[in-house]
Amino acid sequence: MKKLIVGNWKMNQTLPLAKAFFADLKTVELEHEAWIAPQAFHVTACLQMAPEGIWIGAQNVSNEEHGAFTGENSPFSLRELGGKFVIIGHSERRQLFNETNAQLALKVRKSLSLGLAVIYCVGETLAEREQNKTFEVIKTQLNDGLKDLGDYNPDNLIVAYEPVWAIGTGKVATPAQAQEVHSAIREQLGSKTTLLYGGSVKPDNASELLKQKDIDGALVGGASLKPSDFIALCQAPV
Numbered sequence: 001m002k003k004l005i006v007g008n009w010k011m012n013q014t015l016p017l018a019k020a021f022f023a024d025l026k027t028v029e030l031e032h033e034a035w036i037a038p039q040a041f042h043v044t045a046c047l048q049m050a051p052e053g054i055w056i057g058a059q060n061v062s063n064e065e066h067g068a069f070t071g072e073n074s075p076f077s078l079r080e081l082g083g084k085f086v087i088i089g090h091s092e093r094r095q096l097f098n099e100t101n102a103q104l105a106l107k108v109r110k111s112l113s114l115g116l117a118v119i120y121c122v123g124e125t126l127a128e129r130e131q132n133k134t135f136e137v138i139k140t141q142l143n144d145g146l147k148d149l150g151d152y153n154p155d156n157l158i159v160a161y162e163p164v165w166a167i168g169t170g171k172v173a174t175p176a177q178a179q180e181v182h183s184a185i186r187e188q189l190g191s192k193t194t195l196l197y198g199g200s201v202k203p204d205n206a207s208e209l210l211k212q213k214d215i216d217g218a219l220v221g222g223a224s225l226k227p228s229d230f231i232a233l234c235q236a237p238v
């Protein structure tokens with residue numbers, strides 16, 4: 001079954017590296033669907049360089065379309081360029097930039113209304129997991145961040161479960177831990193929503209995670225930067 005592998009390049013990758021990355025991707029037929037979120041200044045170039053079928057998106061957007069919001073990036077403009085999706089509520093946005101569920105809900109609503117696919121990220125910290133608060137935290141992030149969404153295409157709503165303790169740490173959730181949370185999210189949101197797991201996904205652990213019943217794909221940081229790793233993820237047996 002086809003899965004969805006999304007690369008979050010964060011503020012990494014130079015243009016020459018991005019060019020080499022897409023040139024390598026053009027040499028293979030990928031088993032799974034692949035999307036890449038480069039930094040905002042690289043979206044236009046990546047749209048031109050990416051092989052057909054690979055969607056390019058953004059790592060964050062404003063909840064406004066136009067206006068006096070110096071330094072913000074408009075979701076309308078992303079759509080206008082040909083960008084197809086946006087990651088909203090990544091734990092780095094929540095922790096380093098203090099984005100709240102209420103602010104994220106506005107971004108999700110605006111992006112969905114413009115026809116962008118949204119990857120809404122949720123996940124507990126290590127302290128929250130140790131206090132047995134995982135399910136409560138995620139339920140609140142879903143309830144409050146996906147509130148009053150208005151009319152949208154349900155295929156465009158994707159949720160990424162990314163335990164904060166597993167992001168960039170090399171500590172991956174076990175397939176059972178990930179499945180347990182995904183199943184709870186599925187129960188809360190219904191069967192239509194695509195659910196990605198994120199947190200230290202690598203070529204050597206991807207298959208076991210992707211084989212879980214409620215894991216429809218992966219959101220990948222570190223291992224999405226190197227073409228050989230990303231290609232291996234996109235070919236992972238499931």
Ligand code: PEP
Nearest residue numbers: 167168198199200221222
């Ligand atoms: C991420 O930043 O979304 C992520 C999952 O990073 P990594 O794969 O490096 O843990």
